[in-house]
Amino acid sequence: MNDSAEITDGHSGDGVLGIDVGGTKILGVRVVDGEIVDRVRIPSQSDGPSVVERIESVVGRLLENADNAPSGVGVGIAGFVGLDGIATTAPNTPGLIGADIGGLLSSRFGLPAFINNDANCAAVAAARGRSADSALLAVTLGTGIGGGFLINGDLFRGKHGYAAEPGHMVVDPNGPECPCGGRGCWERFSSGSGLGWLARRAAVAGNAQSLVADAGSIDAIVGETVSRLLVDGDPDAKAVFDEFVFYLALGVSNLIMLLDPDEVVISGGLVALGHRLTDPLEDVMKVSFPAAVAHRSTRVSIAELGEDAGAWGAAQLVIMGQRRGRGPVSGKGVS
Numbered sequence: 001m002n003d004s005a006e007i008t009d010g011h012s013g014d015g016v017l018g019i020d021v022g023g024t025k026i027l028g029v030r031v032v033d034g035e036i037v038d039r040v041r042i043p044s045q046s047d048g049p050s051v052v053e054r055i056e057s058v059v060g061r062l063l064e065n066a067d068n069a070p071s072g073v074g075v076g077i078a079g080f081v082g083l084d085g086i087a088t089t090a091p092n093t094p095g096l097i098g099a100d101i102g103g104l105l106s107s108r109f110g111l112p113a114f115i116n117n118d119a120n121c122a123a124v125a126a127a128r129g130r131s132a133d134s135a136l137l138a139v140t141l142g143t144g145i146g147g148g149f150l151i152n153g154d155l156f157r158g159k160h161g162y163a164a165e166p167g168h169m170v171v172d173p174n175g176p177e178c179p180c181g182g183r184g185c186w187e188r189f190s191s192g193s194g195l196g197w198l199a200r201r202a203a204v205a206g207n208a209q210s211l212v213a214d215a216g217s218i219d220a221i222v223g224e225t226v227s228r229l230l231v232d233g234d235p236d237a238k239a240v241f242d243e244f245v246f247y248l249a250l251g252v253s254n255l256i257m258l259l260d261p262d263e264v265v266i267s268g269g270l271v272a273l274g275h276r277l278t279d280p281l282e283d284v285m286k287v288s289f290p291a292a293v294a295h296r297s298t299r300v301s302i303a304e305l306g307e308d309a310g311a312w313g314a315a316q317l318v319i320m321g322q323r324r325g326r327g328p329v330s331g332k333g334v335s
């Protein structure tokens with residue numbers, strides 16, 4: 001995004017805090033004028049303090065290092081996070097379900113607090129450098145598929161805060177079961193773990209001998225097995241990957257048909273495949289989903305988000321909230 005549209009534009013002083021709560025670590029950052037100036041990282045779960053206490057501890061340590069009070073704190077959590085800032089699901093950190101993190105942080109530290117879904121925070125990071133005067137859809141291919149939709153620089157959150165969860169769009173009602181309770185969700189096919197599942201299915205059918213040989217057994221095949229052998233030019237890996245790309249193209253095309261965004265940004269570990277991913281994706285979209293391509297200038301691009309991206313995006317929640325002139329999500333019924 002250009003300078004005039006930078007969501008960090010006009011900010012100074014001791015900045016804003018962003019906290020990325022992951023399944024294994026909590027990363028907190030202080031961001032001043034768009035740049036990370038301080039970083040605190042601790043494990044999110046082990047014996048001892050609860051995950052809520054650990055978040056408070058990270059915020060406390062970031063504040064100790066700041067000369068003046070930052071203007072707020074944003075927190076990204078994996079799961080369904082309501083407009084009231086309360087998570088109703090949190091698969092990696094069940095201790096956060098129902099917790100009023102925003103209320104706790106604002107009452108303990110006197111800071112406005114903004115709580116959101118981690119994929120929305122990643123979407124904000126993916127939008128860095130893009131024009132804010134546009135619609136951008138971010139899709140993150142990880143264990144599942146996360147999503148975030150920004151319109152004119154602001155996150156679209158839907159009625160309850162649960163918008164942009166493309167991973168649970170059903171693409172095959174007879175497909176594999178999903179932890180969400182459904183069946184055949186997009187992320188069962190087109191995530192890193194979905195790639196592994198497609199490969200194991202091919203192996204069970206006797207079509208992926210080289211993958212079985214490499215992994216040692218069918219059960220040991222994971223997405224990385226496929227991507228590694230793909231780079232080596234293995235035909236079995238290529239066949240599985242072609243199937244994966246078809247499902248990726250299917251989902252991306254459906255989202256383009258629904259939203260007609262300026263850009264779809266794909267991130268996650270698999271984007272390291274670069275043109276091996278984007279070239280066939282483009283080809284399949286043209287051939288199999290032409291309506292998502294014809295008469296459009298929508299760009300489908302990849303972004304390698306660094307490990308700070310989620311925390312940086314969480315920090316921007318504060319600035320986005322202030323720009324909207326809306327109150328912080330610091331307790332029930334607010335925002």
Ligand SMILES: [Zn+2]
Pocket residue numbers: 167168178179180181182183185
């Ligand atoms: Zn699902």
